[in-house]
Amino acid sequence: MVDVAIISKNPHIQRSLSLFIHAHSTFNLIYNNDDQHEAFKMLDRLKKVVVLLDIDVDNLKQILDLYSTKHHIILYSHSKDFLEISQLLQRYNVKYFNVYTKPDCIFHTIKELSE
Numbered sequence: 001m002v003d004v005a006i007i008s009k010n011p012h013i014q015r016s017l018s019l020f021i022h023a024h025s026t027f028n029l030i031y032n033n034d035d036q037h038e039a040f041k042m043l044d045r046l047k048k049v050v051v052l053l054d055i056d057v058d059n060l061k062q063i064l065d066l067y068s069t070k071h072h073i074i075l076y077s078h079s080k081d082f083l084e085i086s087q088l089l090q091r092y093n094v095k096y097f098n099v100y101t102k103p104d105c106i107f108h109t110i111k112e113l114s115e
Contacts (some may be wrong), residue, residue: 002114003046005031007039007063008054013078017052024107036063043067050110052076053094055084068092072113074106 004027006017014032021029030049031042036059043049043066050072053063067073073094077085085096095113097106 001028002026002110003028003030003049004052004110005029005039005042005049006052007031007034007057008052008076009034009057010054010078013054013076017076020103020106027110039063040066043071046071048072048114050074050113055088064088064092064094068094074109074113 004021008014018032021027052074055075055077075096077098095109
């Protein structure tokens with residue numbers, strides 16, 4: 001079982017990603033919210049979580065600085081804007097997908113990180 005957390009301030013993203021996670025029996029959704037304080041508490045408490053992190057959340061770089069070495073983070077964007085994404089991918093050890101990524105690719109990325 002792979003523990004997955006979704007951090008996004010967009011309710012549509014939260015809903016669609018949570019439906020995706022619930023559709024796979026090997027994934028366990030443990031967090032789906034945009035409350036930064038609660039997210040920090042959860043990430044501090046747990047050992048290894050795959051975090052689906054919306055790049056539009058507040059304090060994105062703070063979350064990456066604090067948790068990119070402790071947890072597996074996959075950045076999510078609802079656009080094709082790659083300039084900021086490429087900078088984040090170079091600086092942090094994270095993966096990335098956007099709204100155009102096929103669900104199978106997202107599934108395999110999460111599974112790959114959890115092994």
